[in-house]
Amino acid sequence: MKLALVTETYPPEINGVAMTLSQLVAGLREKGHQVQVVRPLQTSETCEPTSKPDSITVSGLPIPRYPDLRFGLPSRNRLIHSWQKSRPDIVHVATEGPLGLSAIRAAKRMGIPSTSTFHTNFHSYSEHYNAKFATRLVLAFLRWIHNQTESTMAPTQELADQLAAEGFRNTAVFGRGVNLKVFNPQARDQGLRRSWGADPETPVIIHVSRLAAEKNYSLLLKSYKAILHACPNAKFVIVGGGPMESALKRDFPFAIFPGAIPLENRPALARLYASSDIFLYPSKTETYGNVATEAMACGNALVGFDYAAPGQHIKQGITGFKADLDDDESFVEHGLKLATNTQLRREIGLAASGYSEAFDWQPIVDRFESILFQVKAENEMALLP
Incomplete structure (x- = not known):
């Protein structure tokens, strides 16, 4: 199968979507499929846009409030020209920007089936940026884009059902995974803990994420202060980069900030997780939350809300704790x-890591592949006389 995968974000950019797509691309290529990644030039790239069998790069502009990320400019005619030379069997659009929309239109023009994934709850971000009035408008726009494709894939059945209820057609589920060869309790480093001032009994609380307003950092601060009051020796580690980084360093003067860990250095991130004890995940805007399952695989006792990855994988009081979405106090x-x-916390961390076989990437890649094959076959059937 020849697949064109269109995305606004891809490694070395650091976020859950980029990580997920890199795993899918690697997994599909290992299975013998030809995958062409279509993406905007990143901020670190100064070259001109290029077209190659495995990659098409296009011009882009910074995303508002996320200056280190870019959205791709519409490139319909360029994609048609490239795909006429080497026609993909299917086009998969991973992000809903101008580049993705132009790819869907190029595919329709050429009679190529297209699919999409719903990676990011952009519509739920609006209240965190003083634009709650825009929620329904943004959701309608996302629905309009996704319904132009033959299938919209979601990471959980819960989200797929929510999207279907909102009028998204042909939803499917393919999940998310964790590289268990990297993310596991064996990455624990007592020397790193000592550098944080933690002995084996010291509770170390970690949070890993893109540091942005929609991640609910007011609740994280409330939790940290409650813990610090009860356990003055507790240590707090906040890993990541983003627009809120400076503000968080001011608001969390007692925390350790290792910075953002590049996607190509996943063992360094695993070392941070595994050297900690508790992962607090206060976000209420995730479609999934890869960091939650990475933390569990490394033996962290996870605290999150009852939705997305924490809702799916936490067995209450056994592999972690989850609170209702409207229950910050819990x-x-x-x-x-x-x-x-x-x-x-040790018992729960051990149980969480023991559960981690559920996060294996291979079944996720297989499921993604099967959805693509199904859409391709249905399109071929529809073309028969």
């Missing part, structure tokens, strides 16, 4: 319970 209490009970 979220704080769960974090405090783990921080003040060494035996409990």
Whole structure:
């Protein structure tokens, strides 16, 4: 199969979408498929746009409020010209920007089936940027884009059902995974813990994410302060980069900030997870939350909300704790319970890592492949006389 995968973000950019797509591309290529990645030139690239069998780059502009990320400019005619030379069997659009929309239109013009993934709850971000009035408008725009493709894939059945209820057609589920060869408890580094001032009994609380307003950092700060009051020796590690980084360093003066870890250096990130004990994940805007399952695989006791990855994988009080979406106080209490009970957090961390076989990437790649094959076959059937 020849696949053109169109995305606004791709490694070395650091975010869950880029990581997921790199795993899918690698997995499909290992299975013998030809994958061409279509993306905008990144901020670090100064070359002109290029067209190659495995990659097409286009011009782009910075995304508002995310200056280190770019969206691709519409490139319909250029894609048609390139795909006429080497026609893909299917076009998969991973992000809903101008580049993705132009790819869908190019595919339709050429009679190539297209699919899409719903990676990011952009419509739910609006209230974090003083634009709550725009929620329904943004959702309608996303629905309009996705319904131009033959299938919209979501990471969980819960989200697929929500999208279907909002009028998204032909939804499917293919999930997310974790590289278990990298993310596991064996990455724990006592020397790193000592550099943080933590001995084996010290509770170390970690948070890993893109540092942006929609991640609910006011609740993280409330949780950290409650833990610090009960456990003055607790250590806090906040990993990542983004527009909120400077503000968070000001608001969390007691925390350790290792910075953003490049996607090509996943073992360094695993070392940070595994050297910690508790992962607090206060976000309420995720479609999935790859960091939650990475943390569990490394043996962290996870605290999150009952939706997305935490809702799907946390067995309450066994592999972590989850709170109802409207219950911030329970979220704080769960974090405090783990921080003040060494035996409990160790038992839950051990159970979480033991559950991690559920995160294996290979079945995820296989499921993605099967959806593409199904759409391709249905399109070929529709063309028969």
